[in-house]
Amino acid sequence: MSLIVFVVIIGAALLHASWNAMVKGSADKLTSMAAVVFGHAPCAIVALFFVPTPAAESLPYLLAGIGLHFGYQLFLLQSYKLGDLTQVYPIARGSAPLMVAGFSVAVLGVTLSQSELLAIGLIGIGILSLTLVRRADGQRNAAAALAALATGGFIASYSLVDGLGARLAGTSLGFFAWLAIGNSILMALYIAARSPQTFKAVATRGRKLFLIGGSASFIAYALVTWAFTQAPIAVVTALRETSIIFALLIGVFFLKERLDLTKVLSTMVTLIGAALLRYAR
Template identity: 40%
Template sequence: MTAFALGLVLFSALLHASWNAMLKAVDDRAGVLGAVSLAHALAGVVLIALSPIPDRASWPSIFISTVVHYGYYLLLFRAYRHGDLSQVYPISRGLAPAFVALSAWLIIGETMSPLGWLGLAAISAGICLLAMLRGAAQAPGSTIALALLLGVCIGTYSVADGIGIRQAGTATGYMGWLFLCEAPVPLVIALHRRRNRGHFAPRTLILGLLGGVAAVTAYGLVLYVKTIAPLGAVSALRESSVIIAAMIGVLVFGERPWRGRMLAAVVVALGVIAVSQAG
């Protein structure tokens, strides 16, 4: 992977971790997620207006990614309601890179060098180590199953988008339609959850829109890099955002224990180095 592609994905991971950390810091998570989805819709409209229509070959991928995103958001909201997601959510992020790499190999014959596979394994292992440190081993079976389903969703829409954006003929056009199509479900869910709590506070709306800009930029960068780099490597590097979020938790929120999180970060960092050197 080139240094340019590596830098874009790691910057995307930083943006993703930052807006998730912001989500953790507020009380009205449903309101913030609703504003984030609104930002997705607005970004979609702008990109559609400025871009040509994606090639017909890419529309099945847009449809698959949109439907899977709907399932992902529904699972995510259910997990927030039960309050157990913080224990095992890293499992879903750790599962996704391996799922994407194997799917890309089976579907489009895309593979990596042995060093790249080793780096991907290290990144997934580091993320799963973080999950164990946060109590995944003691979590109820239903919660672990939910995390695994989330991982499958992440892997599925990542592969669909990686294939679709290469077929679209216009990266920004593909992004625009994807952002617009996936926005309604989280917005509807957030509005439903806010029904009994009154109007959105201005601070919630502002934070949500800022988070939405970060989320749109983060995934847009990842979609672009998927046109120039192997899908498995991109997915693995993107999920390093989980470790970045854990470091934010240690440094900003004072979360403990910190030694195990640092170990997980080192394992992931070694994996990132291996993927970057794999070519």
């Protein structure tokens, strides 16, 4: 992997952890998530003026990606209602490389080396140990861990679909711009059916997240989508999960979440596994 691609993915990881912290730190998480998703639309519309139309072959992947991103957002919201950022985020993000690798072996017939198997094992240990993290009241929080794991399933799925779709599209930014617009429309329909007053909340309390969180989220994944066309999807997915360490730092120092040895060790093991998977051959 070239230095440029490496730096781009690390930058995307920092942006991604930042907007997740903004959503977790807000009182009304549905409004916050809606603000971020709607905040993609202005960036996407501007981008469409400068990129070609995605190839028709990528349309099934585009439609699937829209649905998977929406499912990810709903499950992420539920996860943040149940648990801390420093528990939910590592499980959700750390499980994705594990699932992508598993799919590659079971479905695509990819053969993994011993170092790759070691990396997957480390990620698995890190993820499973995070189910032992206690809440602020001292109780176990298995529900948050399970919701975060389901969120990781959506992350793995949309990573594979988006990576393949962006390659077929011939324009990674064009592919993601249309995906972002479709995702915004789907979220708007959901909000209209479930909580119409959220539109007003986004326009008032959610303006900061709309502008800052939406832009950060769009740029982060636009960079990742481009990286999917430059390096193997599994490698990009693994390296992107350095966002785990950024989320840990943000959760502890800015959201004042409880820090314990289990969170630190579990996050570090997951991160080491992701890094090893990046360099494994």
